[in-house]
Amino acid sequence: xxxxxxxxxxxxxxxxxxxxxxxxxxxxxxxxxxxxxxxxxxxxxxxxxxxxxxxxxxxxxxxxxxxxxxxxxxxxxxxxxxxxxxxxxxxxxxxxxxxxxxxxxxxxxxxxxxxxxxxxxxxxxxxxxxxxxxxxxxxxxxxxxxxxxxxxxxxxxxxxxxxxxxxxxxxxxxxxxxxxxxxxxxxxxxxxxxxxxxxxxxxxxxxxxxxxxxxxxxxxxxxxxxxxxxxxxxxxxxxxxxxxxxxxxxxxxxxxxxxxxxxxxxxxxxxxxxxxxxxxxxxxxxxxxxxxxxxxxxxxxxxxx
Amino acid sequence: xxxxxxxxxxxxxxxxxxxxxxxxxxxxxxxxxxxxxxxxxxxxxxxxxxxxxxxxxxxxxxxxxxxxxxxxxxxxxxxxxxxxxxxxxxxxxxxxxxxxxxxxxxxxxxxxxxxxxxxxxxxxxxxxxxxxxxxxxxxxxxxxxxxxxxxxxxxxxxxxxxxxxxxxxxxxxxxxxxxxxxxxxxxxxxxxxxxxxxxxxxxxxxxxxxxxxxxxxxxxxxxxxxxxxxxxxxxxxxxxxxxxxxxxxxxxxxxxxxxxxxxxxxxxxxxxxxxxxxxxxxxxxxxxxxxxxxxxxxxxxxxxxxxxxxxxxxxxxxxxxxxxxxxxxxxxxxxxxxxxxxxxxxxxxxxxxxxxxxxxxxxxxxxxxxx
Numbered sequence: 001x002x003x004x005x006x007x008x009x010x011x012x013x014x015x016x017x018x019x020x021x022x023x024x025x026x027x028x029x030x031x032x033x034x035x036x037x038x039x040x041x042x043x044x045x046x047x048x049x050x051x052x053x054x055x056x057x058x059x060x061x062x063x064x065x066x067x068x069x070x071x072x073x074x075x076x077x078x079x080x081x082x083x084x085x086x087x088x089x090x091x092x093x094x095x096x097x098x099x100x101x102x103x104x105x106x107x108x109x110x111x112x113x114x115x116x117x118x119x120x121x122x123x124x125x126x127x128x129x130x131x132x133x134x135x136x137x138x139x140x141x142x143x144x145x146x147x148x149x150x151x152x153x154x155x156x157x158x159x160x161x162x163x164x165x166x167x168x169x170x171x172x173x174x175x176x177x178x179x180x181x182x183x184x185x186x187x188x189x190x191x192x193x194x195x196x197x198x199x200x201x202x203x204x205x206x207x208x209x210x211x212x213x214x215x216x217x218x219x220x221x222x223x224x225x226x227x228x229x230x231x232x233x234x235x236x237x238x239x240x241x242x243x244x245x246x247x248x249x250x251x252x253x254x255x256x257x258x259x260x261x262x263x264x265x266x267x268x269x270x271x272x273x274x275x276x277x278x279x280x281x282x283x284x285x286x287x288x289x290x291x292x293x294x295x296x297x298x299x300x301x302x303x304x305x
Numbered sequence: 306x307x308x309x310x311x312x313x314x315x316x317x318x319x320x321x322x323x324x325x326x327x328x329x330x331x332x333x334x335x336x337x338x339x340x341x342x343x344x345x346x347x348x349x350x351x352x353x354x355x356x357x358x359x360x361x362x363x364x365x366x367x368x369x370x371x372x373x374x375x376x377x378x379x380x381x382x383x384x385x386x387x388x389x390x391x392x393x394x395x396x397x398x399x400x401x402x403x404x405x406x407x408x409x410x411x412x413x414x415x416x417x418x419x420x421x422x423x424x425x426x427x428x429x430x431x432x433x434x435x436x437x438x439x440x441x442x443x444x445x446x447x448x449x450x451x452x453x454x455x456x457x458x459x460x461x462x463x464x465x466x467x468x469x470x471x472x473x474x475x476x477x478x479x480x481x482x483x484x485x486x487x488x489x490x491x492x493x494x495x496x497x498x499x500x501x502x503x504x505x506x507x508x509x510x511x512x513x514x515x516x517x518x519x520x521x522x523x524x525x526x527x528x529x530x531x532x533x534x535x536x537x538x539x540x541x542x543x544x545x546x547x548x549x550x551x552x553x554x555x556x557x558x559x560x561x562x563x564x565x566x567x568x569x570x571x572x573x574x575x576x577x578x579x580x581x582x583x584x585x586x587x588x589x590x591x592x593x594x595x596x597x598x599x600x601x602x603x604x605x606x607x608x609x610x611x612x613x614x615x616x617x618x619x620x621x622x623x624x625x626x627x628x629x630x631x632x633x634x635x636x637x638x639x640x641x642x643x644x645x646x647x648x649x650x651x652x653x654x655x656x657x658x659x660x661x662x663x664x665x666x667x668x669x670x671x672x673x674x675x676x
Contacts, residue, residue, distance in 0.1 A: 062660075084668075088675045146541070150550045168489065170550070171535045250541060254534040257675035265671070268390050270498060271663040 051285070058278035076279035085262070089283070092242055092259040095176055099241040100234050102181035103188040107233070111192035116199065127193065130186050138183060142250045145179045146170065149251070171253025179247040184240055188233040195229020227298075235295045239288050259284055348592045349402035356598040358383040359392060359401060360408040361585060363559075364457065369615050373605050379598050389413040396422065402592050405599040411446035411584045412655045414453045419657075423452040424589040430600045433607040433625075441624040444584065445654055453586035454603050455624040457616075459558035460644060460652060461499055461581045464542075464565070466552045467572040476577040477507035480553070481526070484533040490552035491530070492545070495537040497670030498655055499581060500527065503555065506579050506653075513656045517665045524669035528676070537674060546571055557583070559621045562641050566620065573641035579651030584624070 057063060059071035079085065114126050133141065148154045149170045156166040169175045199222065207217040223230070245260040252258075259280060266277025351357060358365065362385045370381045386392040389410050395401050409417055417423050428434065434442065434450060441455045465474060474480075480491060493500045502512035504523035514520065535551060536542075542554035547568045556564075561573040587606060589599045605611055609627035616623040616632070622642045623629055629637065637643065658666065 084672055084675065088671070091675070146544075150545065150548070152548050152550055171489065253536045254531060255674065255676060256536075257671065262671065265667070268388065268394050269667065270390060270496075271660070271667040272390070272394070273664075 054278045054281050054285075057274050058282045060275045062273060063275040076275045077283075079276055080279050080283055085280075088257050088262050089259050091257070093287075095173070095180060095244075095248060095258065096238050096242040098177045099180040099184055100238045102177060103185050103237045104230065104234060106181065107185055107188035107192055108230075111189045111196055114189075115193050115196035116201075127190065130189050133182075134186055138246055139250075141183060142179055142246050145175065145182070145247075145251060149175050149178065170251065173252065173256075175251040175253075176248050176256065179251045180241050180244055183244070183247060184237045187236050187240070191233035191236060192226065192229050195226040195232075199225055231295055231298055235291050239291055242287065243284065346592050347399045347402035348594050351403055351405070351594045353595055353598060354378055355380050355382065356405050356595055356602060357381075357403045358406045358408070358602070359395075359404040360385055360406075362387070363619055364408060364585070364621070366615075366619060368618065369611075372611070373602065376605070377598075377601050379601060381602070393417065393422075396590060396592070401590065403594065404590060405593040405595045406587055406602050407590050408456070408585055408587055409453065411444070411586070412657050414447050414586055414588065416657050417588070417590075418447065418452050422591055424591055424593065424596075425451055426454070426589070426603075427600075430604075431607065432604050433609070433627075436607070436609060436627040437624050438626045438629070441584070446584070446656075447586070453588040454607065455584050456587050456606055456612075457559065457621040458582065458584040458624055459622055459642075460575050460649075461494070461503070461555065461557055461583070462561070462573055462575045464546055464554050464556050464561040464571055464573050466546070466549065466570060468570050469549075469552055473572065474553070474574055477503050478578075480533075481507075481530055484530055487552055488533045489535045490550075491534050492536050492538055492542045492551050492554040493534055494555045494557075495539045497666050500537070500555070500673070501666055501669060502581055502655070503576075506576075509578075512581050512653045513658065515659060515662045517662065520662070520665050520669060524673060527673055531673065531676070558641055558644075562620045562639065565641065575641075575644050575648050575652070577651075579653065581655050582649060582652045583655065 056069060056071055058076055059073065060067075060069055061072060061075040063069065080089075110130075114123055118126055146153070150156075151166055151168065151170060153170070155169070160166060169178070203221050203225070204217055207221045208214075212220070243260050245258075245264065248256045248258045249261060263277050263280045263284070266273045266280065356379050358381060360383050365381070365383045370383070373379065373381055384404075386395070389412070392401075392407060392409065393413065393416070396404075396407070401407075409423075414423070431454070434454075437450075437455065441450075441458075443449050444455065447453045463474065463477075463480075467473060480487065484491075493503075498512070501520060501523050504526045505512060505514055505519060508519070508522055508526060510516065510519045510523070535545075539556075540560075542551055542556060543560065543564050545551040546554050546564060556573075558573060558575070561571075565571050565573060587603060589596065589603075593599055607625070609625055609631055612623045612625045612628035613631035616628065617636055620642070623632075629643070657663075
């Protein structure tokens, strides 16, 4: 709600504003500095400077711990675009996309039900139930999936009873997608819930009144209204799963190298190469930035409609 | 406990913090026209009655730490690392300033000596070096144990389900010969040197070959096996071998011995064509505080009775000849733990490789794990 739609502005609300504008520019500036300074320094020292260091390192070919940093070109980036590394980057992106789609398909009905159909007094409890798994270590949750998915595991024991032959999910891409979807589902549900809760139900009724079938109402009234939520949830899941390390490593089997693992190897592997690792990190940051730019553009435009 | 938590330790004064901060800042010093990263050598002074160790999981337990405390009054705090590279990276980044004792493996001792990270040990302050097995008194990776004291050793081999695999496997080639039946029942270590090295060995090359074409051949050979490999893992194989999800797994002998104790249907194989032999050592980093305590720990661990007890309790192989004599007969005769000399003859110690060879290993390893 913006101020303009409010009934006559209340004096106490406006008073601080007028006082502030009377103050000399200097002290206002000082006040802002005091308020924003600590967080600003924090961001500058622990985010901006390290990112610049990564950027500089990425321009040095074959740098190793202890070497002198002398930026000398784009060799590391050229290497990152070698077919082998593109395969790895592509695998990371497809895992992230698959996870995003999986979370959306599983998360939307749940969020819809909690926000619109579940009894009001249960909502907070239901949401809490969804966040609860996040309180345990992600490593532990991945290990739990090994127990479920392996050939003689829980899942195959259960489906064996009804006569279905055992599934070979473990150590294959489906296991990674299952593990990652499980890990990131709570984020999707929370964001979709926040978006669906604000849904204007009068529009749904109007749509039904005007003769739309329920699927039409869903696709043409509900989805456009919650599109910013879908975009935000999808991007959050995409970004976090792009850098996921544990699930591909533990569940993915012999062909599960992802960018996160490749970067790890450049710093803590047997032949460390900080320059190449930094170039890969920079590319990952770029990918995420593009995703965020898309969110700002499309998320906002639809929110205004 | 990480060294980050250390800075909140009540023993650390503000002065120490400033000193550490200054050292960290000097790590980013200008040098020539560029700057260097990670050459920080910070010592975090620790009280003389506390000794920080940086070790592998499974090399210390409460009983050992209590025994040391009862004798010397020094409280030991052990942090664990999961790879040599992780340990070195942490030290190089200046985050290991509180450690008085570290546990590098053989090839890492070589590397750290070449980087001048390890203290020259004062032999006059060490007791019982002559009680080590002769081959550990002058090991290839560290002449005359000048910088390191061996504390455990073992081999790399295969653990397998001895009920399912009849006749029992004898060599690396078994994996290739039976890859159809063993499809997705094989796991290999998550370690490029070991995996490519085993393939090199089965082709008749050395683990430490500098012949890049040989490395390529080993990679080719591994791609033939690739579709049968379930995963590359250095630890997750344990539960899957016990449950039978894996039939054969490449592993370190020390881990195998522990699993075999739990699961009698499994056996360990040191392949006929040879394998890698590793030694884990104890050393004092250049940045170590509390040198007195460090020597006390080394001497404590060199004592045959201590070594025998801890080796039996935590199932690893002692390099100490007198300690070996104190072990129960069934442990002495455990071929997985103490393989016969004849089997060791064909095995090699991993050595650091020239950069371009290391990169070739890395390239083919990335290919193998992403293809």
